[in-house]
Amino acid sequence: MNFEIKATDPKSKARAGSMTTAHGVIQTPKFMPVGTQGTVKTIHQKELTDVIDAEIILGNTYHLYLRPGTDIIKRAGGLHKFINWDKPILTDSGGYQVYSLSGMRKIKEEGVKFQSHVDGSYHFFSPEYAIDIQREIGADIIMAFDECTPYPCEYKYAKRSMHMTHRWLTRCINRFNETDPHYGYQQTLSPIVQGSTYKDLREQSATYIAEQNMPINAIGGLSVGEPHEDMYGMTEVVTNILPWDKPRYLMGVGLPENILESIALGIDIFDCVLPSRNARHGILYTWDGVINMKNLKWADDFSPIDSKSLAHTSRDHSKAYLRHLIKVGEILGMQIASLHNLTFYLELVNTAREKIIAGEFSQWKDQVMKTITQRL
RNA sequence: GGGGGUGCGCUACAGUUGGAGAGGUAGGUUGGACUGUAAAUCCAAUGUUUCGGCUGAGUAGGUUCGAAUCCUACCACCCCCA
Numbered sequence: 001m002n003f004e005i006k007a008t009d010p011k012s013k014a015r016a017g018s019m020t021t022a023h024g025v026i027q028t029p030k031f032m033p034v035g036t037q038g039t040v041k042t043i044h045q046k047e048l049t050d051v052i053d054a055e056i057i058l059g060n061t062y063h064l065y066l067r068p069g070t071d072i073i074k075r076a077g078g079l080h081k082f083i084n085w086d087k088p089i090l091t092d093s094g095g096y097q098v099y100s101l102s103g104m105r106k107i108k109e110e111g112v113k114f115q116s117h118v119d120g121s122y123h124f125f126s127p128e129y130a131i132d133i134q135r136e137i138g139a140d141i142i143m144a145f146d147e148c149t150p151y152p153c154e155y156k157y158a159k160r161s162m163h164m165t166h167r168w169l170t171r172c173i174n175r176f177n178e179t180d181p182h183y184g185y186q187q188t189l190s191p192i193v194q195g196s197t198y199k200d201l202r203e204q205s206a207t208y209i210a211e212q213n214m215p216i217n218a219i220g221g222l223s224v225g226e227p228h229e230d231m232y233g234m235t236e237v238v239t240n241i242l243p244w245d246k247p248r249y250l251m252g253v254g255l256p257e258n259i260l261e262s263i264a265l266g267i268d269i270f271d272c273v274l275p276s277r278n279a280r281h282g283i284l285y286t287w288d289g290v291i292n293m294k295n296l297k298w299a300d301d302f303s304p305i306d307s308k309s310l311a312h313t314s315r316d317h318s319k320a321y322l323r324h325l326i327k328v329g330e331i332l333g334m335q336i337a338s339l340h341n342l343t344f345y346l347e348l349v350n351t352a353r354e355k356i357i358a359g360e361f362s363q364w365k366d367q368v369m370k371t372i373t374q375r376l
Numbered sequence: 377g378g379g380g381g382u383g384c385g386c387u388a389c390a391g392u393u394g395g396a397g398a399g400g401u402a403g404g405u406u407g408g409a410c411u412g413u414a415a416a417u418c419c420a421a422u423g424u425u426u427c428g429g430c431u432g433a434g435u436a437g438g439u440u441c442g443a444a445u446c447c448u449a450c451c452a453c454c455c456c457c458a
Contacts, residue, residue, distance in 0.1 A: 036413050058412075096412045104414080117414035148412070192412090223411040231411095251412035258411075273413045280416050281409085296406070326416095327405095334416055 001141070001188040001215045003247045009355075011362035013239060013266035016353045019216075019247050021140040022185035023080065023088045026055045028247060028268035029352055031259065031345045032090060034276060036060040037067070038083045041276055042331070042338040045085050051311050052342045053350065056088035056140075058271045061133050062097045062125070066118055070136040078138030078183045090271070091139035093130045093172075095192065095220065096252070099148035107147060109164060127171040131179065131189070138183045141216060144172040146192040151225040158196035162205050165194045173212065190249060192220040193238050197230045206241035217242045218249040223258070223272075232261055239266035256285055256348055256372045260365050263352050270349070275341035280334045282326045285344050289374035291319075293337065298323045305336070311343040348372075 002020040009015070019026040033040045033048065035057045040048060048054040059079055064070070076082035079089055097114065098105060104115040111126030130145035146165040149158055169191050176189045191209045195201030209217055219238050222231045235250060242248055249269040250262050259270055275285060282294040286306045291298070298319040305314040305322050313336045325333025355361040 032412095034413065041413080042416085060413075063413080090412095092412050097414090099412090101414070143412080146412095218412085220412065225411085249412090254411050270412095272411050273415085274411050277410065277413065277415065277417085281418095283410085292408090294407090329416065331416075 001186070003215070003245065005245065007357040007359075009264070009361040010359060012264035012365075014263045014352070014356050014361050015266065015268065016356040017247065017268060019268075021056075021088045021188065023086060023140050024055065026088060026269070027350075027353060029259075029263045029349045029356075030055060030269055031349045032056050032058045032269065032271040033342050033345075034058045034271055034273045035083075037063045038079060040338075040342070041280065042335045043276075043342065045083065047339060048085075048342075049087070051339060053310075053346045054087070054342070056090060056269075057085065059089055059091045059137065059139060060094070060097075061091050061130060061137065062094040062114070064091075064137055065094075065123075065133050066116055070133055073138075074136050074182065078136075080138060080183075088141070089139040090141040090249075091134050091137050091143065092251075093134065093143040093145040094125050095130075095143065095146040096148050098146075099150060099224065102150065107164075109167075111145075112147075127168040128175040131172050131175040135179055135182055135187065138181070138185075139187065140185075141188045141190055142176075143218065144169045144189060144191045146194060146220055148224065149194060149196050149221050151197065153196040155196075155198055155201075158194075158198055158201055162194045162196075162201055165192065166205070166208050169209075169212065173214075188215050190214060190216045190218045192218045192251070193242070194221045195234070196221055197226050197234060199234070199237055202234050202237045203241060206238040210242050213243075214246070216247045216249060218251055219267075220251045222250065223252045223254050228258065228261075231258065232265065235262055235265045235267065256345070257369060259345075259348065260352065260369060260372075263349070263356075264362065264365060275345045276338050279337035279341040282323075282337065283341075284337060285341050285372070286376075287344075287368065288371055289376040290372075291376045293319070293323050293326050295323075305340060306344075309340060309343060310347055311339050314340045314343070 003017055005015050005017045007016040017028040033054050073079055073082050080086055098112050106113045111124055114123045127145040134142035145168050147161045149161050181187050191212050191214050193205045193209050195205040239248055247268040250267040252272055253262055253270050254272050284291040284293055301319040305317055305319050307315055309315055322336055355364040
């Protein structure tokens with residue numbers, strides 16, 4: 001994998017770059033739609049490319065391992081072939097499930113014992129096994145197996161967890177180096193910075209991760225409920241230490257404003273379930289602000305959902321119609337809303353990239369920040 | 377025309393076999409939440425109020441210390457017979 005910085009913003013640490021993976025180029029900053037189970041919920045692959053302009057999507061090791069199972073994916077020839085998507089894919093290692101399935105898992109030095117949310121059966125993920133599965137899934141970028149700590153998190157626990165994540169990283173790297181890709185193209189392993197909301201831990205972790213000299217670095221353990229100031233503060237601490245010439249991936253972020261602020265702090269790649277999940281729950285993101293489509297006030301608003309949207313469905317259908325679809329639980333409502341939000345998210349980062357190249361990112365960010373955060 | 381059954385809150389369904397309940401469940405409605413997806417999910421409110429109460433189990437009476445419950449009449453709906 002190769003990363004080239006094309007332009008930098010004079011007033012912030014934002015950069016515009018381009019990452020080359022086995023399945024194509026990713027222009028950064030970039031947002032990755034989340035496709036946990038081999039699909040970005042409600043969105044067809046053709047819409048991902050033709051409408052949303054997604055250049056990379058995310059899959060999840062834990063979910064794909066449970067269903068359909070790695071055997072099926074292997075026999076399909078890898079996840080790309082299985083889902084008919086020939087652009088880049090990144091897989092999360094299952095580290096987030098260590099956090100989100102708390103109560104259904106046990107963490108030990110050796111690894112994590114999960115109870116399946118599908119049928120309650122027990123499964124064990126070690127760092128080595130997480131790499132093996134991700135080799136079989138065949139994503140272009142694969143993530144180290146980590147523990148995503150909750151918020152709030154006591155210092156002692158955060159420190160112990162961070163060190164374990166570091167030890168797990170060594171095991172991931174070793175396994176990665178002693179195995180080969182299954183499908184004839186290179187995969188890239190990304191380590192993950194942890195350290196909760198503690199500056200010294202974040203510094204320590206970022207330094208450790210930087211020393212590994214990996215082609216891409218990720219920041220985890222944020223956007224788990226901490227105040228935005230902490231999210232930005234920790235991100236800044238970390239981006240100051242991670243190598244400048246390698247892409248930085250801020251995992252699980254975030255709201256449109258989180259993304260713009262983080263771009264200003266030197267983040268290149270994002271993923272988040274918010275645009276897709278919230279779309280299904282009736283929340284729309286636009287340049288003019290946030291719309292709760294379920295609110296009564298849209299019931300007789302026959303104006304376009306968003307006349308400025310790059311998604312034809314948002315220009316062609318009215319708010320009243322979309323509200324109706326969502327209120328009655330029609331699938332098309334979730335499709336139109338998901339297509340809208342993801343199109344907006346990609347337009348947001350693509351515009352940020354243009355503004356960085358034009359040298360006017362910071363002014364532009366300050367200007368749009370006011371409007372995108374308001375509730376309509 | 378005769379016989380039987382059932383009637384409460386926005387709706388439905390349960391339940392209440394003389395000691396009340398502005399109760400249950402589901403749905404609807406109206407808000408809210410959601411950040412590397414256990415999520416087409418979850419939470420709250422939903423008679424009225426000056427927050428102390430007030431009104432309330434189809435309507436009107438009656439029996440009773442006390443009635444959603446028992447009695448009478450009427451009304452509505454459902455079923456059966458003609």
